[in-house]
Amino acid sequence: MAKATDGDGTPVPQRLLAAATRLFAERGYDRTSVQEIVEAAGVTKGALYHYFGSKEDLLQEVYARVLRLQQERLDAYANADAPIEERLREAAADVVVTTIENLDDASIFFRSMHHLSPEKNKQVRMERRRYHERFRALVEEGQRAGVFSSATPADLVVDYHFGSVHHLSTWYRPDGPLTQQEVADHLADLLLRALRP
Amino acid sequence: MAKATDGDGTPVPQRLLAAATRLFAERGYDRTSVQEIVEAAGVTKGALYHYFGSKEDLLQEVYARVLRLQQERLDAYANADAPIEERLREAAADVVVTTIENLDDASIFFRSMHHLSPEKNKQVRMERRRYHERFRALVEEGQRAGVFSSATPADLVVDYHFGSVHHLSTWYRPDGPLTQQEVADHLADLLLRALRP
Amino acid sequence: MAKATDGDGTPVPQRLLAAATRLFAERGYDRTSVQEIVEAAGVTKGALYHYFGSKEDLLQEVYARVLRLQQERLDAYANADAPIEERLREAAADVVVTTIENLDDASIFFRSMHHLSPEKNKQVRMERRRYHERFRALVEEGQRAGVFSSATPADLVVDYHFGSVHHLSTWYRPDGPLTQQEVADHLADLLLRALRP
Amino acid sequence: MAKATDGDGTPVPQRLLAAATRLFAERGYDRTSVQEIVEAAGVTKGALYHYFGSKEDLLQEVYARVLRLQQERLDAYANADAPIEERLREAAADVVVTTIENLDDASIFFRSMHHLSPEKNKQVRMERRRYHERFRALVEEGQRAGVFSSATPADLVVDYHFGSVHHLSTWYRPDGPLTQQEVADHLADLLLRALRP
DNA sequence: CATGAATGAGCGTTCATTCAT
DNA sequence: TATGAATGAACGCTCATTCAT
Numbered sequence: 001m002a003k004a005t006d007g008d009g010t011p012v013p014q015r016l017l018a019a020a021t022r023l024f025a026e027r028g029y030d031r032t033s034v035q036e037i038v039e040a041a042g043v044t045k046g047a048l049y050h051y052f053g054s055k056e057d058l059l060q061e062v063y064a065r066v067l068r069l070q071q072e073r074l075d076a077y078a079n080a081d082a083p084i085e086e087r088l089r090e091a092a093a094d095v096v097v098t099t100i101e102n103l104d105d106a107s108i109f110f111r112s113m114h115h116l117s118p119e120k121n122k123q124v125r126m127e128r129r130r131y132h133e134r135f136r137a138l139v140e141e142g143q144r145a146g147v148f149s150s151a152t153p154a155d156l157v158v159d160y161h162f163g164s165v166h167h168l169s170t171w172y173r174p175d176g177p178l179t180q181q182e183v184a185d186h187l188a189d190l191l192l193r194a195l196r197p
Numbered sequence: 198m199a200k201a202t203d204g205d206g207t208p209v210p211q212r213l214l215a216a217a218t219r220l221f222a223e224r225g226y227d228r229t230s231v232q233e234i235v236e237a238a239g240v241t242k243g244a245l246y247h248y249f250g251s252k253e254d255l256l257q258e259v260y261a262r263v264l265r266l267q268q269e270r271l272d273a274y275a276n277a278d279a280p281i282e283e284r285l286r287e288a289a290a291d292v293v294v295t296t297i298e299n300l301d302d303a304s305i306f307f308r309s310m311h312h313l314s315p316e317k318n319k320q321v322r323m324e325r326r327r328y329h330e331r332f333r334a335l336v337e338e339g340q341r342a343g344v345f346s347s348a349t350p351a352d353l354v355v356d357y358h359f360g361s362v363h364h365l366s367t368w369y370r371p372d373g374p375l376t377q378q379e380v381a382d383h384l385a386d387l388l389l390r391a392l393r394p
Numbered sequence: 395m396a397k398a399t400d401g402d403g404t405p406v407p408q409r410l411l412a413a414a415t416r417l418f419a420e421r422g423y424d425r426t427s428v429q430e431i432v433e434a435a436g437v438t439k440g441a442l443y444h445y446f447g448s449k450e451d452l453l454q455e456v457y458a459r460v461l462r463l464q465q466e467r468l469d470a471y472a473n474a475d476a477p478i479e480e481r482l483r484e485a486a487a488d489v490v491v492t493t494i495e496n497l498d499d500a501s502i503f504f505r506s507m508h509h510l511s512p513e514k515n516k517q518v519r520m521e522r523r524r525y526h527e528r529f530r531a532l533v534e535e536g537q538r539a540g541v542f543s544s545a546t547p548a549d550l551v552v553d554y555h556f557g558s559v560h561h562l563s564t565w566y567r568p569d570g571p572l573t574q575q576e577v578a579d580h581l582a583d584l585l586l587r588a589l590r591p
Numbered sequence: 592m593a594k595a596t597d598g599d600g601t602p603v604p605q606r607l608l609a610a611a612t613r614l615f616a617e618r619g620y621d622r623t624s625v626q627e628i629v630e631a632a633g634v635t636k637g638a639l640y641h642y643f644g645s646k647e648d649l650l651q652e653v654y655a656r657v658l659r660l661q662q663e664r665l666d667a668y669a670n671a672d673a674p675i676e677e678r679l680r681e682a683a684a685d686v687v688v689t690t691i692e693n694l695d696d697a698s699i700f701f702r703s704m705h706h707l708s709p710e711k712n713k714q715v716r717m718e719r720r721r722y723h724e725r726f727r728a729l730v731e732e733g734q735r736a737g738v739f740s741s742a743t744p745a746d747l748v749v750d751y752h753f754g755s756v757h758h759l760s761t762w763y764r765p766d767g768p769l770t771q772q773e774v775a776d777h778l779a780d781l782l783l784r785a786l787r788p
Numbered sequence: 789c790a791t792g793a794a795t796g797a798g799c800g801t802t803c804a805t806t807c808a809t
Numbered sequence: 810t811a812t813g814a815a816t817g818a819a820c821g822c823t824c825a826t827t828c829a830t
Contacts, residue, residue, distance in 0.1 A: 028311060030227035034804060045805085046811045055804065111308055114225055149390070152383050156375075159368055160361045160387050167360030178353075186349050190357050193346070194391035209793085231821055242822075243795050252821065422705060424621035428825060439826085440790045449825065505702055508619055543784070546777050550769075554781050557758030558751045565750055572747075580743050584751050587740070588785035603814085625800060636801080637816050646800065 013051045015041040017065075020058045025104035029059055029112040059112060060120050066105040067127045073098060074134055084142040088195075089188045091138060092161060096184035099165050100172055107169040132158055139195070148195040161191050210248045212238040214262075217255045222301035226256055226309040256309060257317050263302040264324045270295060271331055281339040285392075286385045288335060289358060293381035296362050297369055304366040329355055336392070345392040358388050407445045409435040411459075414452045419498035423453055423506040453506060454514050460499040461521045467492060468528055478536040482589075483582045485532060486555060490578035493559050494566055501563040526552055533589070542589040555585050604642045606632040608656075611649045616695035620650055620703040650703060651711050657696040658718045664689060665725055675733040679786075680779045682729060683752060687775035690756050691763055698760040723749055730786070739786040752782050 010018075019040035023032040034055055038048050052058050077091040099106045113124060136158045142148035152160075164187055172183065207215075216237035220229040231252055235245050249255050274288040296303045310321060333355045339345035349357075361384055369380065404412075413434035417426040428449055432442050446452050471485040493500045507518060530552045536542035546554075558581055566577065601609075610631035614623040625646055629636050643649050668682040690697045704715060727749045733739035743751075755778055763774065 028227070030225070033802080035802095044812055046807095046813070049805075050810065111311075114308075115228075151390075152387055153375075156380070156383050157387065159364060160384060163361030163364030164357045165360070166364055166367075167356060170363075171356055178350075183353070186353050187357060190349055190354065190391045193348070193393065194387045196390065196393070230819075232819090241795055243824085244793075246822065246824095247793060422621070424619070425706075427823080429823095438791055440792070440828095443826075444789065505705075508702075509622075545784075546781055547769075550774070550777050551781070553758055553762055554755045554778060557756070558754030560761075561750060561754030561757055564757075572744075577747070580747050581751060584743055584748065584785045587742075587787065588781045590784065590787070624798080626798090635816055637803085638814075640801070640803095641814060 012041070012043055012047055016043065016048055016051065017058065017061055021062050021104055021108065024059065024062065024112060025107045029108070029115045056115070056117060056120065059108070060116060060124070062105060062108055063113075063116075063124050066102060066109060067124070067131070069102075070095065070098060071127070071131055071134075074131060078134055078138055084138065084145060084147055085192060088138045088142060089192055091135065092191050093181075093184040093188035095162075095165055096168065096187050097180050099168055100180045100183070103169050103172065106166075110166045110169065132162070135162075142195065146197065149197045152194075157191075157195065160194075161187070164190075209238070209240055209244055213240065213245055213248065214255065214258055218259050218301050218305065221256065221259065221309060222304045226305070226312045253312070253314060253317065256305070256312060257321070259302060259305055260310075260313075260321050263299060263306060264321070264328070266299075267292065267295060268324070268328055268331075271328060275331055275335055281335065281342060281344055282389060285335045285339060286389055288332065289388050290378075290381040290385035292359075292362055293365065293384050294377050296365055297377045297380065300366050300369065303363070307363045307366065329359070332359075339392065343394070346394045349391075354388075354392065357391075358384075361387075406435070406437055406441055410437065410442055410445065411452065411455055415456050415498055415502065418453065418456065418506060419501045423502070423509045450509070450511060450514065453502070454510060454518070456499060456502055457507075457510075457518050460496060460503060461518070461525070463496075464489065464492060465521070465525055465528075468525060472528055472532055478532065478539060478541055479586060482532045482536060482542075483586055485529065486585050487575075487578040487582035489556075489559055490562065490581050491574050493562055494574045494577070497563050497566065500560070504560045504563065526556070529556075536589065540591065543591045546588075551585075551589065554588075555581075558584075603632070603634055603638055607634065607639055607642065608649065608652055612653050612695050612699065615650065615653065615703060616698040620699070620706045647706070647708060647711065650699070651707060651715070653696055653699055654704075654707075654715050657693060657700060658715070658722070660693075661686065661689060662718070662722055662725075665722060669725055669729055675729065675736060675738055676783065679729045679733060680783055682726065683782050684772075684775040684779035686753075686756055687759065687778050688771050690759055691771045691774065694760050694763065697757070701757045701760065723753070726753075733786065737788070740788045743785075748782075748786065751785075752778075755781075 016037065020032070020037050023036055023040060026032075034045060034048060037055075037058070038045050041048075048058075052061070073094055074091055077087060077094055080087055080090070082090075113121065116124060136154045139148060139154040139157050143150045143154060168183075178186070213234065217229070217234050220233055220237060223229075231242060231245065234252075234255070235242050238245075245255075249258070270291055271288055274284060274291055277284055277287070279287075310318065313321060333351045336345060336351040336354050340347045340351060365380075375383070410431065414426070414431050417430055417434060420426075428439060428442060431449075431452070432439050435442075442452075446455070467488055468485055471488055472481060474481055474484070476484075507515065510518060530548045533542060533548040533551050537544045537548060562577075572580070607628065611623070611628050614627055614631060617623075625636060625639065628646075628649070629639050632639075639649075643652070664685055665682055668685055669678060671678055671681070673681075704712065707715060727745045730739060730745040730748050734741045734745060759774075769777070
């Protein structure tokens with residue numbers, strides 16, 4: 001238990017990842033130097049390069065973590081045993097809540113993806129696509145069932161909603177007039193209202 | 198007319214601004230070097246610094262241009278002589294069209310704002326705020342008239358729509374299945390449907 | 395009378411020289427840009443290069459002016475009709491007063507001489523040498539007459555006094571406890587006392 | 592002993608400091624480029640910035656070294672067990688000798704201090720002040736004892752002497768007619784003679 | 789006489805990464 | 810495992826000077 005930890009007992013890789021996440025969100029990927037990350041994590045450069053192949057790998061790990069989390073939650077809501085309106089509403093609200101809860105990761109996600117090398121970028125986009133499609137399937141299911149209007153292509157509906165989710169990191173403030181849940185409910189409500197036949 | 202131009206006759210400052218816009222959108226602000234900008238514009242560094250105080254000034258100019266354009270267009274639609282639904286629908290569709298028409302500027306706008314120094318950032322945010330508020334006033338006008346639902350605070354409605362506009366640069370492709378106008382109409386339609394009482 | 399002047403009627407070359415003198419003294423030769431000089435003088439770069447061949451020429455002109463002035467004054471005191479102690483005392487005090495009165499020029503003189511090109515440097519050193527030698531001749535005259543001690547070589551005596559003159563720009567402040575004349579009298583007194591047989 | 596050295600075995604920071612000292616003295620601080628320093632030291636720029644935060648830090652280090660040395664020596668002479676005339680004479684001569692022995696450092700000191708940032712400048716001035724005051728205390732001690740004339744304020748006496756010390760780098764040449772010690776003795780003698788009651 | 793756009797070389801500094809220990 | 814000295818390429822920016830007008 002004395003290995004790869006320091007003082008607080010958190011393993012070095014986690015400490016590095018946490019420091020990198022905070023700094024990338026604060027100042028952006030390019031403006032964060034490896035030196036700053038290792039100082040914030042309380043280790044040396046050698047240690048970082050022992051656990052991560054490059055600065056970019058660190059960024060990819062941040063992505064991988066948030067992508068995994070969001071996909072799991074979406075799957076849980078989407079596959080639940082409930083009417084389609086309810087499942088879509090809950091999934092739509094949940095992505096808002098988890099995005100707010102991980103606003104740092106979200107900022108990085110929407111602002112730093114183009115810093116990944118083409119291959120890694122492609123991989124992230126693919127996972128992102130899977131997420132998008134599971135969400136779209138919900139919309140289409142409701143459209144086929146006649147519960148949702150088919151006036152707008154499902155793809156566009158999904159992008160409409162995700163746009164507002166991405167946008168959260170631009171305007172949401174924890175000390176604002178609305179709680180996370182209220183924001184989530186409102187945004188889910190707007191989506192469902194737009195889909196009324 | 199032989200002043201400050203070269204070969205094609207376009208003034209040097211414009212050439213620099215155009216080159217910077219394209220490059221900032223392509224690879225991001227931090228990843229674009231001053232050297233690349235001046236090479237793309239066919240001038241030397243000295244010329245750039247003759248017209249612009251810094252690389253950051255170049256970025257601010259890009260912002261200033263697009264902010265001015267969008268504000269003008271919004272004002273025109275918002276102050277038109279037509280029913281409120283119509284005015285909101287047209288304004289909502291128009292911001293989509295002009296964003297697509299200037300997708301480079303838009304990408305820069307939503308991804309590089311945090312690269313501006315605090316003071317310049319503040320100024321841009323202020324102008325942005327003015328735009329947001331003009332749009333919000335339209336929503337509130339409809340809500341007061343009972344034409345739009347008041348279920349969702351107008352602020353949130355505006356952010357919902359603008360989120361999808363920002364998101365355009367992430368997914369819109371000119372060679373996609375929908376034309377600019379179709380995308381604009383769909384997105385405006387989603388907004389109006391969500392606002393039905 | 396409307397030529398080469400501006401507003402205040404001072405000829406452009408003088409205005410440039412005055413601006414350069416102030417700025418060179420304030421921030422040093424290398425840290426003063428040609429742009430700053432022309433702005434301070436209220437003219438453009440072209441005007442500067444019309445009257446002066448280079449930035450260095452400006453510096454040389456500053457030197458030439460102060461050298462001429464000091465040489466003239468020394469000659470006047472040295473060739474006066476008075477006992478040698480009196481003539482040396484007055485010359486020694488006068489160089490202190492004129493140095494304090496032109497503290498800017500003096501700072502430049504003692505700090506920026508090595509910025510001149512070899513040829514110009516040589517010329518300035520030569521004129522400086524002439525000044526030194528006229529002063530030394532006074533000391534030697536007194537030594538030969540037995541009025542001054544010969545314990546120290548005259549050269550060294552001169553450097554001893556000039557050292558304190560150069561040093562003035564380091565510590566003299568107009569709002570200090572001593573007036574210019576008091577400082578001058580004290581320093582001349584120290585010299586004369588050191589020379590007592 | 593194989594760490595941070597190269598070829599000759601001298602540690603890199605020392606090599607950099609030595610190269611910088613020589614070059615700053617030769618051509619002045621502003622005229623010496625970082626590139627020239629690292630080339631003279633046989634390392635790369637990265638190495639310099641590994642050990643020193645900036646070019647200015649290098650200059651400050653030169654100052655710190657000479658200030659420390661001179662203060663130590665002055666303290667030793669001033670606190671010795673000997674009559675006041677003897678202690679002042681020896682201290683006055685010693686500062687001349689050590690200045691000549693480190694003429695490079697001295698040139699830099701008297702010509703480049705204004706290149707330091709305000710904060711660092713202040714620090715250097717403070718240490719310099721301490722030195723000045725220890726020296727002044729010696730003069731005052733002799734004045735109170737009636738051994739030295741009180742005709743001139745002690746402050747001015749100190750500045751008179753230090754002026755000649757600063758001036759050394761302007762005229763002293765190792766191949767001149769006088770040895771270091773002879774120059775030192777003469778200058779100390781002039782000071783003591785000037786202080787005779 | 790005077791302008792100011794433009795040059796081009798050089799500046800101090802940063803930084804991801806490597807590697808001997 | 811982990812260190813930290815060192816690299817080397819690139820970065821944003823400055824500036825004395827030139828020259829067509």
